[in-house]
């Protein structure tokens with residue numbers, strides 16, 4: 001039997017695509033997110049695709065009690081995909097809204113650490129496992145309006161590096177997955193507007209959720225002695241955080 005894959009933020013985007021990809025490989029799945037209807041749909045689809053058991057469980061990574069309940073209800077992950085989170089707003093520092101500042105740090109940093117902390121002891125006892133943390137290309141620089149988002153993803157990078165040190169000798173692998181522009185619900189959530197979100201990806205071919213899911217699965221299916229520390233993947237049209245080649249219509 002394939003090992004359990006636990007995915008935070010599996011109701012859309014990378015998390016849902018990764019759930020489907022692991023389902024096709026026959027893994028049992030324990031999936032978390034806030035939008036339960038969407039999450040249940042993903043879980044049902046995963047069972048049709050080949051997962052022997054796909055459980056949808058409520059999770060708000062900004063809420064410690066919710067995290068503890070989620071982690072207690074799931075089993076010991078063979079693969080933990082710390083994916084839940086995103087960006088809130090694109091305001092400059094002088095205009096930054098408190099709720100966005102706190103929201104990004106709580107979800108992208110504190111939530112990721114709390115989930116990892118709750119699941120790690122069982123993974124260490126099992127002497128195997130793989131943690132994949134969703135960072136971002138934004139952990140490799142910054143851009144106007146990206147201060148706290150980039151800072152939160154830089155924190156993911158530092159936490160991933162620290163985990164590799166702390167888990168040395170446990171057989172647990174840690175991968176930081178850093179995609180560039182990918183068209184998911186990310187920009188709709190960030191900008192709160194479907195048209196503005198579409199404009200982010202206008203004139204070039206962005207990454208898809210499936211591109212990123214495939215990269216995640218590739219990292220976790222290397223032989224046990226191989227750890228992919230960091231993967232940065234961008235659309236071919238994205239040369240840097242601020243330079244994207246767009247075809248004019």
Ligand code: NDP
Nearest residue numbers: 009011012013014034035060061084085086182184185186
């Ligand atoms: P989506 O908005 O499509 O998916 C985000 C997922 O995270 C959803 O399932 C959402 O579920 C979940 N989520 C958000 N907040 C919470 C919360 N408080 N508690 C539990 N779940 C939460 O975006 P992506 O798939 O693109 O993003 C996934 C990750 O990848 C994020 O960490 C993002 O920062 C990162 N990333 C995205 C890139 C992009 O360009 N798209 C590039 C690089 C990194 P729900 O709302 O139902 O709770």
Ligand code: 8X3
Nearest residue numbers: 136137138179180181
């Ligand atoms: C999302 C990628 O470039 O919008 O993490 O910050 S970017």
